[in-house]
Amino acid sequence: MIVAISQISPKLSRDNFDLHIEEINKVKEEADIILFPELSMNGYTLMDSVYEDAFDLNELNIFSQMSGEIDIIIGAVTKEFHKIYNSALYFSKGKLLSVHHKNNLPNYGMFQEARFFFAGEGIKTFDTEHGRAIMIVCEDLWRSSTIDFIANEKPDIVYVIANSPARDFDEGMLGIEKQWTRLLSTTAILSGAHVVFSNRVGFEDGLGFWGGSKIIAANGKIAQEAKLFERELLVAKIDRNLSSVQKYLLRTS
Numbered sequence: 001m002i003v004a005i006s007q008i009s010p011k012l013s014r015d016n017f018d019l020h021i022e023e024i025n026k027v028k029e030e031a032d033i034i035l036f037p038e039l040s041m042n043g044y045t046l047m048d049s050v051y052e053d054a055f056d057l058n059e060l061n062i063f064s065q066m067s068g069e070i071d072i073i074i075g076a077v078t079k080e081f082h083k084i085y086n087s088a089l090y091f092s093k094g095k096l097l098s099v100h101h102k103n104n105l106p107n108y109g110m111f112q113e114a115r116f117f118f119a120g121e122g123i124k125t126f127d128t129e130h131g132r133a134i135m136i137v138c139e140d141l142w143r144s145s146t147i148d149f150i151a152n153e154k155p156d157i158v159y160v161i162a163n164s165p166a167r168d169f170d171e172g173m174l175g176i177e178k179q180w181t182r183l184l185s186t187t188a189i190l191s192g193a194h195v196v197f198s199n200r201v202g203f204e205d206g207l208g209f210w211g212g213s214k215i216i217a218a219n220g221k222i223a224q225e226a227k228l229f230e231r232e233l234l235v236a237k238i239d240r241n242l243s244s245v246q247k248y249l250l251r252t253s
Contacts, residue, residue, distance in 0.1 A: 001130050004031040005213045005234040007226045009202025012043035014053050017062065020074060023233060024066055031235055032130055033071035037200035037213075038102075038138050038163040039086060041076035045205040050116045054079040057096065060089065067091035071128065073135065073198075075161045083118040088135040088161050090126070098126040102137035103146075110165060110207060113139075123149055131156025134193075138162040141183050151190035157238070158187060162199045166210040166229075174228065177212050185220035192218050194238050201231055 004027040010016045020041070024034055038044075041060075042053055054077040063072050071092045078087040078099070085101040101120025105113040123146065125134050132155045140146050141160055150158055168175025180197070188195045194217060201211040213226040215236050224236040 001033075001238045002031045003196055003215065003236055003238055004034040005196065005198045005215075005226060005236075006034055006036050006040075007198065007201055007211045007213045007230075007232045007234065008036065008040060009200060009209070009231055010037075010040050010043050012045060012204055014042065014055070016041050016043075021062070021066070024070060024072060026233060027235060028066070028070040031070055033073065035073045035159055035161065035196055035198045036075055037198045038075040038088070038161040039077065040074050040161075040200065043204060044163045044200075044209075045207065046077065047112070047116065050077050050084050053077055054084050057089075057099075060096075063089070063091045064095055068094050071130065073159055073161065075137065075163075077117075084116065085120060086113065086117045086137060087120075088137050088159070090128070090133070090135060090159075092128055097128065098124070098133075098135065100124070100135040100137065102140060104139040104143055106139050125153045125155055133157050133159060135159045135161070138164065141187065147183075147187050147190060150187055150193070154191055155193050158191065158193050158195045160184065160195060160197045162197065163209060164199050165207040174210060174212075177210060177228070180212075181214070181216075181222070184214060184216045185222075188216040188218055189220040194218060194223075196238075201229055 006023040088100045090098040103120045107114035134155045197214045200209045215224045217223045226232040226234045
């Protein structure tokens with residue numbers, strides 16, 4: 001299985017279709033799936049404009065059409081009836097296969113998501129051509145209940161999309177990246193799954209996003225990672241056909 005992670009810097013607007021289409025077209029002949037960051041279709045600091053910038057699901061049909069050649073995961077503000085969500089959407093074989101609405105909305109310091117979004121309810125496992133999958137959005141993983149759910153479900157692959165700003169610099173090291181790596185590695189070790197993490201880059205309203213997108217193997221070690229603070233299209237191979245015994249041996253190695 002070939003995975004592409006598109007570490008982009010989206011505009012703070014609805015005008016991000018061309019950026020996504022360009023990235024998909026670059027890898028559609030070599031990759032099985034492409035993964036974009038959280039809110040890749042909108043940008044992060046939308047605040048009150050979430051209502052006018054939210055997408056009805058049928059407005060995203062271009063990704064259903066393009067998913068005939070490659071599976072696609074995007075992040076977008078979506079609306080269902082009167083509710084606005086921070087969502088991850090998985091398109092495959094010409095249809096929208098699964099939607100996850102972010103459950104845990106941060107509302108402290110630089111984060112004000114709970115003021116503008118409704119919280120999703122629960123996490124689900126779904127089947128794809130590339131194995132059993134789970135999608136989660138950023139803060140969702142910072143809950144022990146989420147990691148416990150993933151560990152019990154034993155998926156083949158976990159997709160994590162994020163908009164994580166740079167913070168906690170310590171002796172030239174980026175503290176938030178170290179914390180994220182621990183969370184991703186713990187998730188991989190406890191579930192036996194590959195964990196694919198896509199984080200954006202660029203600046204937006206005083207926030208700088210650090211990138212550092214990663215693929216974590218079942219033993220919790222970093223298999224591939226993208227650069228910090230730079231746009232990158234990372235393409236890597238994942239062996240999704242590992243047996244339970246092989247995954248166990250990886251975790252204990």
